[in-house]
Amino acid sequence: MKKDTANEVREISPQYYSWVHILGILVLALGINVLLGIGEFKRQESDFIANNFKYYDLIQHDWPLYYPDYKVHMCYYLGYYLPVAQLAKWFSLESARYFALAWSVIGLFFVLLWISTFVKKNGILLVFFVIIFPNAWMIYALIDWIGWHREVFPHYFILINDFYLVLSKFEDNWAWAPQHTLPAVLGACFVIEAFLNKKVSRLELLLMLLATMYWSPLASIGLFPFVLVLFMKDFQTLFKQEKLSELLGMTGLVASFMPLMIYFISTEGVNSGNTGFIWQTGTSLWVIYYAIYVLANVGIWFYFIQSDSFEWSPLLYGSMFFTAILGIYRVGLYNDLNIRGVIPAFTIMSCGISVWVIYNWKKKKLGFYLLTTYIVIGGLHSIRNFGLAMLPSKPLTTIEKPFIKNYTSMLSFQESAYGDTTAIKEYCLKRGGFFDKYLLKK
Template identity: 25%
Template sequence: MVFLLGWLRWPYALILGLLTLIGWATVSHRRTLNWPSLNRWGWLGITIVACAWVALSGLVSPFFLNADWLVRMSVLRDLTVGDWPVGYGTLDADHQNLLLRLPMGYYLVPALLGKVLGGTEAAGRWMLALWTVLGAFLFLAMTVANSQGEGRWRGLWIPLLLAVGFSGMDVIGGLVHRHGWPPTGAHIEWWAELFQYSSNTTQLFWVPNHSLPGWIAGLLIWRHREQGLSLGASALLMLGVVTWAPLVAIGLAPLLFVCSLRGQTWMGWVREWGRLDVLALLLPGFFMARFITFGVPSEAAGTLAEAGPLGPVVARLVMFSLLEWALLAWVVFRAGERSWVFWLAAAELLLLPLLRFGPGNDIVMRGGIPALTIMMCAAMTLLSQHAPKHRSFQWATWFILAAGAVTPYQEISRVLVEGDRFESQGQNFIQINGTPWHYIGELQGTWLSHVLESPKITLPELNK
């Protein structure tokens, strides 16, 4: 809603905003919220973990902020100090009427609050930190709610440990490829070079704009794996994820499609397309998809076949799959997990590395987040059980998770690394990052120029 009201001409903002509200209200009317039954100490524990986790990411000074945040802070700066829609004018004949064009769901609310609280970059940054804490709190609370464990240990602390520490066994991959034991604070997840499935802590520290919607969507699908989600709820969830992280939405789509089919026949599913909530969300969904994808070059996509000789690439893919998720999935399977969502998540994690898209092959890193969340939930379910027959599988799971925990340890320990901390120079996005296609679009000659307000040029601070 913030995006629609802030970026579109008022007739279009009114129409799409009303349709979105109708869809949201209709879905919300049919659903109830179920929070974990915790005492105040349990809620306090979740709050402390969420605050500490986000603080260690570097969003709160003086901790180290990873290099990718230079891009994100420039986005936040322009959204906070500039007028909407944020534009950069014409640079040359090949770059005319430039617009900040990216999935902005993560940034817009903090930027709006930052405007209200003084319109400074510092205000926007504090609001972004609080917004991220809220998202992390929601993820942790939902993880606890999905746990089947009883008592403080199995019902609270095991879910929280898994949420923060869940990761593939990157350190073993690095050792196998003769990278040696990593120095403290080193980023170790590119050991396979061609693809990466990031740990939860890596995702929060580097890409919370992708991880938070992916985690929450994955948890919702796991929670509703038996009864399913209505098509309206699925459409609303997909619209939200597309607004935040469209590559996550690609990985979410098959899971959400099957989840919307659960508990009904094909004809019942087809009839759901005529419901008010589904019809209301179609046009906003189409618009958001078009806005996010306009100007994306076709050469940005490819397949693994383009990465090099087939034999070494396949060997690396097999090793990558085993260490990042397949060994854990095998243990969980042997312990009795047979749900459709488990099988589909495993299939996605196997197939996603065959695709290539984005500067860092982002389709793998981001598209796999919902499926990895489901693997985490499957492991959590196994660890919450008391049956003696599962004891050996639980020990095997703990071993795999302990090996994976080296990765979040490396990410968290980076706060101790000496070096420069983030300090704004008052520069706008173009000055820092140029015109990368996944952040900047050219409105010239597109129908979106009739729907969006005229872009307002965002300048750097003159005194910097």
């Protein structure tokens, strides 16, 4: 893509148009999805029991999905599932696994291809760094090894009573929740592109943010502050006469998505009692635990790169700041706001720091070598996980046969898995509300 004086399109190196590069990224996307269980050729993480039930229920029953045993409609962000479910309705239940694999491969292919263009050369190396980019697992493992607050750090996350602080790596996010991860990383690419191009298309960014909501409102929350900052750039020009069409277009976009917003806040989970601030966890030590989370996941990266001027610095520091503050407020039994909402910021941070490493490749500085060593050693955990995934394994359930124990539907699984009815409220439309009464058939 060469620079166009009219559109000011960011220049992209010709190497990224070659079939070798494109095919390599496609093979990588396919390999990651297969190894992480999508397509049901390998073992999947336990959350796929619920995912497979969602697929099965959508394929086998009429839409909108209604559960007569619970007398509720499903109220959930289903953008990731609906295309696969509809194709399987047309063809067969057995074909759903292949459509699910193809759908995820296409999404990851475009994400990785886009990420590779953020440097003028060594795009594959950048993709590799982003995939293996570590969280704070080494620091948590060290704390666990010396035996300090051992009960707080099982499996590389912080647990303060029932309040989770989690920053998952790329493959963990993709393995557990591609429905959240794909729109989050794609949205992060939109933000990076707008930042690097230095020309913001407000309509495109707003459409991305609103459309992301149908896949994952948590990803939309994670992307919102970045979109807001980009919107505020030259904000005063928005109200000029020549920008009237853009302003009207954005107003129309927001209006068209309003029914979807109202639908999502009509879930019974809005008042399910699993929200709260970190200082409400019942321990005065929350400050220490939160400080460990911030320093281990953000502070260490800031320490490595803050001394050098870098084109990405404003965006990078913004991602670090948002990563730190998102853990303060909890939403969901497992703090889904923190776990899923932080993915855009983590993606921007991993891309930015990896680009910094590649740009400083020839500078013989101690800080650069220390940072690269930390990333590579930390990335061995992801490499190990991919290696273990190559061993023979079978999924616990499949889309064709999601049934396990006595679970008969997605809601019955959620109710039993979490031990009470609180969890299923997040998937249920409020009874007697406007949508339930007037818009959805039973």
